[in-house]
Each structure stands twice: as structure tokens, then as C-alpha cells.
Amino acid sequence: MEGGRRVPLLVSDKKAFVWDIDDIAVIRTEYRVCGTLLGTLPHLSQQNVFLGVPLVLSPEEAVLLVNKGFAVLVDDPAAHSSPELAALEKWNLGRSELVQSQIAALEAKDTGSHSKDMSMSEKAQQKREQREARRAAATAIKTDADAALSVSRVPVQAPRPPRTAPTYTVIIPGTSTSFSWYTQEPHAYSTIQAAKDAGIWSYPSDLTERAKCAVFQDLWEKGYYMGGGLKFGGDFLVYPGDPLRYHSHFTATVIESPDKSIMPMEIVAHGRLGTATKKTHLFCTWDEAVGDVSYVSIEWAGFG
The missing domain is CATH 3.40.1350.10 (Trna Endonuclease; Chain: A, domain 1)
Known part of the structure; x- marks a missing residue:
């Protein structure tokens, strides 16, 4: 893979992890390396059948990817630096703006579809009331020996359940690469020996x-x-x-x-x-x- 992008394998405690979903897809489909997913999925924290990111690689898988030139080993703890307060506030503000813009777009879309649903439900309600009125008019007259009483049924309309507050799914970038205080390049190693010399990797020993x-x-x-x-x-x-x-x-x-x-x-x-x-x-x-x-x-x- 000369000249191409190498997948960063984030090393912590001498274990290689992959957090980026696109990188996980690349190493599985192009490099035939599967690894093992460790994380829980959103809203399914108790499940244990299908897991999510991060992907942890076996030592043999990580060594193969590095030796073949498909990946680099990154000292993940060293790549993180303590952010300044201004940078952290700017990042939080940008994240909040991203969330609010997505919610506004989803609300606008939901309002349009709800208005359409309301117009259709009103027409259906009118038809339902007309049917009930016809049934009431056609109700048979109950008679007995003394008198005949005319009974008409008044349609009873069930109260509509209150509309629950809508829920929206928004996309929030979660990878460390979007942080200004996270730099991989000075802490990336393209060979196993270089990673061993840096003290972040020891396999094979x-x-x-x-x-x-x-x-x-x-x-x-x-x-x-x-x-x-x-x-x-x-x-x-x-x-x-x-x-x-x-x-x-x-x-x-x-x-x-x-x-x-x-x-x-x-x-x-x-x-x-x-x-x-x-x-x-x-x-x-x-x-x-x-x-x-x-x-x-x-x-x-x-x-x-």
C-alpha cells in the first residue's frame, strides 16, 4: 500500500483498537482482518449478541496489518493533550450548534408531515361521524304492548390521546480525530520494531x-x-x-x-x-x- 492512507491502530495498554467505522469496514473488506467488537450499541446497553465499536485486534492481526503496510500503530494516550479552556468551549459550542441545526431540520420535516396527517385524520373523522349518524337514523324502533319508544344512538367520540413529545436521532461526531488537541502523526509508528522501541508494543517477543x-x-x-x-x-x-x-x-x-x-x-x-x-x-x-x-x-x- 505504497503512498496510500494507512489505518491508524490506536494502542492502549499494548492492545490495538479501531474506533472509526470506516476504518473497520476497510480492514475487513479490503484486508480480510475481522477483529472483535467490544462496545455496546446505543439504546441496547444490556445486549451481548451484536456489539459495537471499538474493534480490538488480536496481536497477530495488528502485526500483519503493520508488516503489510496497511496500518500504523499510534500511541493513543500520548496523542491526547490537555485542551485549553477556550478550545474546549469552542468545541462544545460547535457541537451544540450542530445538534440544534439537526433538530431544527427534523422538526421542520416533522411539522410538515404532521400537518398532512392532521388533514387526512380530519377527513377520516368527518366520514366516521357521517357513518354513525346514518346508523343512528336507521336504528330500529323498539315497541312493546303499551307504547313504542324511539331510541336514537348518539355517537360517542373517544378522546384523542395526548400527542407525545417527538424524539429525534441526531449524528454527533465521536472520533478523537475531530479534536484540535488530538494529534496522531508525532506518535504513529509504521513498523513493529519502531513501536517496540517506543515502548508501546511488545508482540512478538x-x-x-x-x-x-x-x-x-x-x-x-x-x-x-x-x-x-x-x-x-x-x-x-x-x-x-x-x-x-x-x-x-x-x-x-x-x-x-x-x-x-x-x-x-x-x-x-x-x-x-x-x-x-x-x-x-x-x-x-x-x-x-x-x-x-x-x-x-x-x-x-x-x-x-
């Missing part, structure tokens, strides 16, 4: 973490999407397409060296778990000496 990054990148380069595999007994879940559209085909376990031994019971456990969850289990071995990843798949075969 050992052979196991380097192996996970290498396997993640190799699978990504093969066109797969990856997600967390902890629930299925591995390091990653491997999807043939976007996880919103596809089930994962593989569960991947990373082995940091070709010389590392694997217990037979571990092979059996992964094979049984993969079969139970309708996935093939992958053992992904990273050979740091030659910079190569090799794969071995395990699945039960039929007997007899």
Missing part, C-alpha cells in the same frame, strides 16, 4: 509468538480469514471466506519448531474434537531457520 505471527500471515496470504480458536482447542479458526457468511473449515494449532514433540494423546484429542465440531484440525509448524510453514491435517477415517 519470543519464538512461540513469532511462530503464531508467521502462521497467521501464511494462512492470510493463502486467502483465508482467521478468528480465535480457543473455544475449539486451537490457536486460530480458519475460514474460507468472511466469517459472517461461512463456517470455519479448520482449527489451527501452531507448533513453534519442527523439533518439538507432540504427545500421542494430544493428537487423538485434537482429532476427536475436530470430528465432533465438523472441522479438520491443522498442526502448523514454523521453521524459523528457513522461514517456512508446513501443515499436517488430522481427521478420523472410516474403519472396515
Whole structure:
């Protein structure tokens, strides 16, 4: 991505977050990196199925995006400075003006539609009263042996419920980039090593973490999407397409060296778990000496 805009990954406590919705869409649709949404949605603070921003990236996802030149790591706490009182008041005033202008536009639109609805409701009320009058005139006369009484029904009009105060949805910019006291450029790092030297990032720090990054990148380069595999007994879940559209085909376990031994019971456990969850289990071995990843798949075969 030479010369293009790099997505800022806001680092806090050595975790990479994305707050901008447009950036979240870019890294998912163009870079095939999904991350995990953490925040609650407006008016649905108790829900736990569909979450909102921010998006937190796994360390492997963040390393991939930076190494590929798609993103930069930003020291988010350092990028914020204490605003002056005049700047804060100006920002609050601008925000209030933005809200009031949106409300005024929505009220004008609502008034026009309400007037139209009122004219239509008045016509409907007139027709309803005419129907009630005709029904009252056609009411049968009740007679008995002594006298005949004429009974006419007077239509009773139910009181209209009071009109509740209207509610409006307004759009308020919420990203830090709109603040004059927030500057990313002096605190952005385009390489993992530069971020490590600045003390805001530490992953990968050992052979196991380097192996996970290498396997993640190799699978990504093969066109797969990856997600967390902890629930299925591995390091990653491997999807043939976007996880919103596809089930994962593989569960991947990373082995940091070709010389590392694997217990037979571990092979059996992964094979049984993969079969139970309708996935093939992958053992992904990273050979740091030659910079190569090799794969071995395990699945039960039929007997007899």
C-alpha cells in the first residue's frame, strides 16, 4: 500500500483498537482482518449478541496489518493533550450548534408531515361521524304492548390521546480525530520494531509468538480469514471466506519448531474434537531457520 492512507491502530495498554467505522469496514473488506467488537450499541446497553465499536485486534492481526503496510500503530494516550479552556468551549459550542441545526431540520420535516396527517385524520373523522349518524337514523324502533319508544344512538367520540413529545436521532461526531488537541502523526509508528522501541508494543517477543505471527500471515496470504480458536482447542479458526457468511473449515494449532514433540494423546484429542465440531484440525509448524510453514491435517477415517 505504497503512498496510500494507512489505518491508524490506536494502542492502549499494548492492545490495538479501531474506533472509526470506516476504518473497520476497510480492514475487513479490503484486508480480510475481522477483529472483535467490544462496545455496546446505543439504546441496547444490556445486549451481548451484536456489539459495537471499538474493534480490538488480536496481536497477530495488528502485526500483519503493520508488516503489510496497511496500518500504523499510534500511541493513543500520548496523542491526547490537555485542551485549553477556550478550545474546549469552542468545541462544545460547535457541537451544540450542530445538534440544534439537526433538530431544527427534523422538526421542520416533522411539522410538515404532521400537518398532512392532521388533514387526512380530519377527513377520516368527518366520514366516521357521517357513518354513525346514518346508523343512528336507521336504528330500529323498539315497541312493546303499551307504547313504542324511539331510541336514537348518539355517537360517542373517544378522546384523542395526548400527542407525545417527538424524539429525534441526531449524528454527533465521536472520533478523537475531530479534536484540535488530538494529534496522531508525532506518535504513529509504521513498523513493529519502531513501536517496540517506543515502548508501546511488545508482540512478538519470543519464538512461540513469532511462530503464531508467521502462521497467521501464511494462512492470510493463502486467502483465508482467521478468528480465535480457543473455544475449539486451537490457536486460530480458519475460514474460507468472511466469517459472517461461512463456517470455519479448520482449527489451527501452531507448533513453534519442527523439533518439538507432540504427545500421542494430544493428537487423538485434537482429532476427536475436530470430528465432533465438523472441522479438520491443522498442526502448523514454523521453521524459523528457513522461514517456512508446513501443515499436517488430522481427521478420523472410516474403519472396515
